[in-house]
Amino acid sequence: MGIAATESIRRQNDRLHAGIDAVGAFRDRLPEMQPQQVRKELDDALVFLRHEVAPHAGAEERVFYREVARVLGVELGERMAGEHRYIDGLVQDLTELRHRVTAERAVPPELSGVLGRLVDIVKAHLRLEEEVLQRLSERLTDSEICFLYERMERAEFEAAVTSEGSAETTGFQEEH
Numbered sequence: 001m002g003i004a005a006t007e008s009i010r011r012q013n014d015r016l017h018a019g020i021d022a023v024g025a026f027r028d029r030l031p032e033m034q035p036q037q038v039r040k041e042l043d044d045a046l047v048f049l050r051h052e053v054a055p056h057a058g059a060e061e062r063v064f065y066r067e068v069a070r071v072l073g074v075e076l077g078e079r080m081a082g083e084h085r086y087i088d089g090l091v092q093d094l095t096e097l098r099h100r101v102t103a104e105r106a107v108p109p110e111l112s113g114v115l116g117r118l119v120d121i122v123k124a125h126l127r128l129e130e131e132v133l134q135r136l137s138e139r140l141t142d143s144e145i146c147f148l149y150e151r152m153e154r155a156e157f158e159a160a161v162t163s164e165g166s167a168e169t170t171g172f173q174e175e176h
């Protein structure tokens with residue numbers, strides 16, 4: 001059962017890897033894209049970041065990182081939470097750049113750099129999490145891992161419901 005739970009967490013990370021790879025591919029195509037297409041792709045990237053990455057990160061901070069801090073040390077938990085804050089800041093930058101594409105009808109030159117930093121940090125963060133998950137699973141019993149996974153699922157569901165509610169007020173999809 002414990003193995004099934006860590007396997008599920010890993011599978012979930014595979015989905016996040018695929019999503020961030022798509023953002024990387026978008027960044028590579030940027031030089032040949034029209035502002036209209038860039039806006040659409042940015043919307044897709046922001047939907048992924050706000051509705052998949054953000055609820056997942058919130059659940060991790062409430063459940064997974066607490067366990068990391070308890071079992072592997074407070075510093076590691078804080079480092080991982082710090083990476084979330086950095087990612088959050090880049091998503092905010094991206095949201096502003098998205099508005100500028102509409103307002104200026106041109107692609108801001110900073111966009112490529114922000115996308116590149118975002119892809120790099122999310123990938124490094126996922127790799128670190130996988131490593132930490134491995135270390136954690138060596139220290140916890142199967143039933144502890146199962147319990148951790150159950151709490152993660154519940155926290156993620158709650159965070160997703162909350163983000164649905166707040167998405168209506170962000171309005172980044174309204175400017176067409």
Ligand SMILES: [Fe+2]
Nearest residue numbers: 057060125129
């Ligand atoms: Fe994370």
